Amino acid sequence: MRPKNVDSIVLAACSLHNWLRKTSDMYITHRCVDFEDVQQRVVVPGAWRTQLRTAIGSLPPARHSNHASRKAEAIRNAYAQLFETTEAVPWQDHMI
Numbered sequence: 001m002r003p004k005n006v007d008s009i010v011l012a013a014c015s016l017h018n019w020l021r022k023t024s025d026m027y028i029t030h031r032c033v034d035f036e037d038v039q040q041r042v043v044v045p046g047a048w049r050t051q052l053r054t055a056i057g058s059l060p061p062a063r064h065s066n067h068a069s070r071k072a073e074a075i076r077n078a079y080a081q082l083f084e085t086t087e088a089v090p091w092q093d094h095m096i
Helices: 003-023 047-057 070-084
Strands: 035-037 042-044
Touching: none
Parallel strands: none
Antiparallel strands: 035 042
């Protein structure tokens, strides 16, 4: 995405959000977001927090390896071989 488009996209998303908040009772309800109980002087957590915990809890456990797939590794090795041989630039050409 081009940086000059980012402002337009953010403004469009904000406008859509504001319009939905004003015109739809189902977009975000009062209990969806955190709100402040001014008399009790506490912040009441919104439903999104429980939903987030439920969603995260249902994710499969993370894999503890960062190994590339065999196909990705084969592609990487093919490019390495290519650039080390036929497409290689002689080291002397880079010396100043």
